Amino acid sequence: MVEIVFLAPFVTGVIAFFVPRSLGRPLLVLTGALHLLLSILLWIRQPEPLFKAYFAVTPEGMLSLLVISLLFFLISIYTVAYLQESDIKAENIFTGSMLLFLSTMTMVTLSDHIMVMWIAIEATTLASAPLIYTHRTGASLEATWKYVLICSVGIALALLGSVLITISMDVGQVDAPVSFSALTSVATQLDPLWLKAGFAFILVGYGTKMGLAPMHTWLPDAHSEAPSPASALLSGVLLNCAYLGIFKTNKIMQAAGLGDFSGMILMGFGLVSILAAGTFILKQTEYKRLLAYSSIENMGIIAFGTGVGGLGAYGAMLCLIHHSLIKSSLFLTSGNILLGYGSRLIDKTGNLVNLMPKTFVAFFSGFAAISGLPPFGIFIGELFVVMGAFKAGHYAGATVLVVSLCVIFAGFANQAMKISFNSSEAAISLKERASLVLPQYVLLATSLILCFWIPDTLYRTIMNAVTSVTGGF
Amino acid sequence: MNIPVDTILSLVLLSILFSFGSSRLPGLIKVLAFQGVIVSIVPLVIGHDLTTGGILFTLATLTIRGIVIPLCIYLAIKRVAIRREVEPIVGYHASLLAGLGLIVAAVVVSHRFEAPSSSASVLLLPTAIALLVAGMFLLMARRNAIAMVLGYIMMENGIYLVGTTFSVRALHIVEFGILLDVLAGVMIMAIILQNIKQTFDDVDTALLRTLKE
Numbered sequence: 001m002v003e004i005v006f007l008a009p010f011v012t013g014v015i016a017f018f019v020p021r022s023l024g025r026p027l028l029v030l031t032g033a034l035h036l037l038l039s040i041l042l043w044i045r046q047p048e049p050l051f052k053a054y055f056a057v058t059p060e061g062m063l064s065l066l067v068i069s070l071l072f073f074l075i076s077i078y079t080v081a082y083l084q085e086s087d088i089k090a091e092n093i094f095t096g097s098m099l100l101f102l103s104t105m106t107m108v109t110l111s112d113h114i115m116v117m118w119i120a121i122e123a124t125t126l127a128s129a130p131l132i133y134t135h136r137t138g139a140s141l142e143a144t145w146k147y148v149l150i151c152s153v154g155i156a157l158a159l160l161g162s163v164l165i166t167i168s169m170d171v172g173q174v175d176a177p178v179s180f181s182a183l184t185s186v187a188t189q190l191d192p193l194w195l196k197a198g199f200a201f202i203l204v205g206y207g208t209k210m211g212l213a214p215m216h217t218w219l220p221d222a223h224s225e226a227p228s229p230a231s232a233l234l235s236g237v238l239l240n241c242a243y244l245g246i247f248k249t250n251k252i253m254q255a256a257g258l259g260d261f262s263g264m265i266l267m268g269f270g271l272v273s274i275l276a277a278g279t280f281i282l283k284q285t286e287y288k289r290l291l292a293y294s295s296i297e298n299m300g301i302i303a304f305g306t307g308v309g310g311l312g313a314y315g316a317m318l319c320l321i322h323h324s325l326i327k328s329s330l331f332l333t334s335g336n337i338l339l340g341y342g343s344r345l346i347d348k349t350g351n352l353v354n355l356m357p358k359t360f361v362a363f364f365s366g367f368a369a370i371s372g373l374p375p376f377g378i379f380i381g382e383l384f385v386v387m388g389a390f391k392a393g394h395y396a397g398a399t400v401l402v403v404s405l406c407v408i409f410a411g412f413a414n415q416a417m418k419i420s421f422n423s424s425e426a427a428i429s430l431k432e433r434a435s436l437v438l439p440q441y442v443l444l445a446t447s448l449i450l451c452f453w454i455p456d457t458l459y460r461t462i463m464n465a466v467t468s469v470t471g472g473f
Numbered sequence: 474m475n476i477p478v479d480t481i482l483s484l485v486l487l488s489i490l491f492s493f494g495s496s497r498l499p500g501l502i503k504v505l506a507f508q509g510v511i512v513s514i515v516p517l518v519i520g521h522d523l524t525t526g527g528i529l530f531t532l533a534t535l536t537i538r539g540i541v542i543p544l545c546i547y548l549a550i551k552r553v554a555i556r557r558e559v560e561p562i563v564g565y566h567a568s569l570l571a572g573l574g575l576i577v578a579a580v581v582v583s584h585r586f587e588a589p590s591s592s593a594s595v596l597l598l599p600t601a602i603a604l605l606v607a608g609m610f611l612l613m614a615r616r617n618a619i620a621m622v623l624g625y626i627m628m629e630n631g632i633y634l635v636g637t638t639f640s641v642r643a644l645h646i647v648e649f650g651i652l653l654d655v656l657a658g659v660m661i662m663a664i665i666l667q668n669i670k671q672t673f674d675d676v677d678t679a680l681l682r683t684l685k686e
Contacts, residue, residue: 115647122658166636
């Protein structure tokens with residue numbers, strides 16, 4: 001019974017709304033542990049879902065599920081320490097929303113029916129909206145408003161896209177279940193015109209949620225205003241969930257022989273996102289927004305790689321996993337910096353290396369990892385994407401990608417140096433307890449280990465997810 | 474050609490024009506409620522599913538789209554005593570002209586598609602497209618946050634109308650899930666509206682401009 005993986009956090013989430021904080025915090029960690037356990041069981045046993053029309057265990061879904069589960073468990077440990085240090089009113093709403101958010105994201109990874117996928121992705125928006133408004137300030141309210149409105153409108157377009165795909169079934173007179181797996185197998189019979197239109201709307205819709213430029217405007221606000229554990233979840237796994245919707249639709253397009261069409265659009269959106277992120281990273285003044293724009297950049301790379309296909313798609317998958325691990329660790333670290341300096345401005349920070357040495361280790365290695373320096377996984381992923389792009393003959397696109405990556409690295413490095421080594425008169429009162437830094441270390445270490453040693457089942461799962469798109473290398 | 478369906482759909486098209494020219498929020502909400510009622514009963518009138526489940530689902534849609542959602546927004550306005558003007562960025566007369574152009578364009582465009590629905594009703598697809606685009610227009614051309622939420626709902630109505638052609642195949646439980654999502658979304662938006670009003674003492678989105686690069 002697969003459904004229990006998202007039903008369990010749903011139940012505990014609803015409970016968490018009604019219990020005091022002394023119970024809510026352990027509940028958060030316990031649910032995280034339980035969820036991780038269930039996901040690992042799911043990975044090993046691969047059981048059949050109860051409602052086969054709506055849910056399925058797919059390679060890409062399992063991959064995302066495992067990432068979500070691991071991240072949530074580590075983040076929940078950090079969250080308990082973070083909540084002790086910070087002053088959050090209505091903590092039960094925060095914990096409850098975190099758990100509901102986990103439940104909805106799990107549902108995204110397991111859903112197979114096109115409309116159920118849409119329902120789950122829209123539900124992630126609704127469950128995460130209270131998280132962004134946790135601090136109850138004017139700015140956080142504005143960020144929440146932007147997030148809910150822009151994402152709801154965007155996702156409404158994805159609903160239209162899903163409906164158009166069902167119309168392509170009607171026009172092509174296909175009689176199959178409206179699920180991604182069934183549609184992929186009958187893709188050639190679908191009406192190409194309606195299918196193309198459906199893909200375009202789905203890409204714009206879920207692309208809004210994934211943070212692709214020019215629909216990304218909500219992302220930096222939401223990620224910077226949310227409390228850091230929530231930002232880590234938003235950036236680390238929510239973006240992947242939206243990507244999953246695009247990935248599965250792209251699979252249908254590939255199977256229908258329209259891969260060139262969808263690939264071109266994906267590459268276009270990818271490059272625009274990378275360029276947009278680059279311009280904003282260069283003149284950024286807040287470190288959490290800096291990280292948010294870096295997420296947009298990485299999502300751009302992933303979209304580009306998926307569009308390239310072949311080796312690029314494999315690289316994109318690697319980038320997806322490593323970005324989740326590294327970016328969530330960086331957002332957690334930014335929570336420490338915020339607790340320590342009490343400001344989100346880069347100018348108000350400095351001398352992190354001496355003031356908060358443990359945090360500095362997490363921050364600086366995270367920065368090196370996310371900018372694509374070896375030996376971290378993003379490096380390998382980006383390398384594959386660039387190689388794939390050259391191999392497929394997209395020279396102009398690959399060149400733009402490489403140049404932008406260099407510029408982004410320079411901009412990011414400049415800001416990271418300021419935070420780490422500039423002089424600062426700030427008095428840090430935060431004690432760097434183990435639970436405030438260890439989760440980041442574990443996340444970074446996981447990313448590091450996955451570069452040198454990918455477990456066989458994991459490798460096969462990635463290959464299964466990718467080769468079904470591209471038909472091998 | 475299906476006379477009853479086309480008659481009520483033409484009323485929806487007129488209601489779009491009315492909403493573009495309307496300066497008052499309560500009037501706009503009534504238009505939305507009217508549209509919600511119409512789009513929920515269209516599948517029934519077309520005669521797609523006259524099963525018990527289908528009728529029950531239509532009733533549920535009717536209640537949520539036609540009554541609960543508009544009521545939600547109405548209560549949000551009432552409780553916080555928001556100024557009841559929509560604060561247009563594009564003026565009313567220009568909006569009306571745009572609305573007319575939009576309807577004409579929707580009819581022209583929909584002729585190019587061979588949607589499976591065109592046998593059931595001539596106006597179904599044009600109305601759906603017009604609602605969709607009109608919703609987006611309200612989202613962009615009004616500064617009042619409530620008018621923006623209403624634009625979003627209008628968009629959703631349009632998408633639902635596109636989906637009616639597919640409701641033959643759809644499982645009601647899935648459609649109901651979509652409906653619940655939309656309802657929860659509108660409720661969250663209503664809560665945010667109240668908070669915006671309390672924090673900024675207005676719902677003019679020009680005030681929501683602090684987060685900028």
